[in-house]
Amino acid sequence: MKPDAVSRGLIGAVISRFEQKGFKIVAMKMVKMSKNVAEGFYSPHKGKPFFAELVSFMTSGPIVAAVLEGNSAVEVVRRMIGATKSPEAAAGTIRGDYSLAITANIIHASDSEESFEREYGVISKLF
Ligand code: ATP
Ligand code: MG
Secondary structure (H helix, E strand, C coil): CCHHHHHCCCHHHHHHHHHHHCCEEEEEEEECCCHHHHHHHCHHHCCCCCHHHHHHHHCCCCEEEEEEECCCHHHHHHHHHCCCCHHHCCCCCHHHHHCCCCCCCCCCCCCCHHHHHHHHHHHHHHC
């Protein structure tokens, strides 16, 4: 959960959806990303026009990092969070229901097993 989810008091609402769906929360912690960690976490986006804004946003306040376990977790969670651009995200998805912004879009989720392995390597240092 990104800083906007924490500051807006949406941690419970978001986690609740995953619990209700049947995912097991195997790790969870509120942490603050340093600039270094945020840049490493989003390194595939380095050089894109929104990179600096993204890093600045991700370090603007605490986040809640969590690891979910369950059937087809990557695919199902991505479907539950909705499209990257919240205004385009379908109603019933997390971004569709809780955000109208593009940078502040409530939540991150790994988009492949390979991304998970890489991202977990970065974030688990904060656990
Ligand atoms: P995330 O990686 O955060 O789970 P995502 O996989 O849906 O989101 P990405 O394409 O990986 O989307 O982009 C990473 C993040 O960068 C987005 O969640 C959003 O916060 C920001 N972002 C992406 N595209 C734009 C854009 N065109 N303008 C501003 N910010 C953007
Ligand atoms: Mg992504």
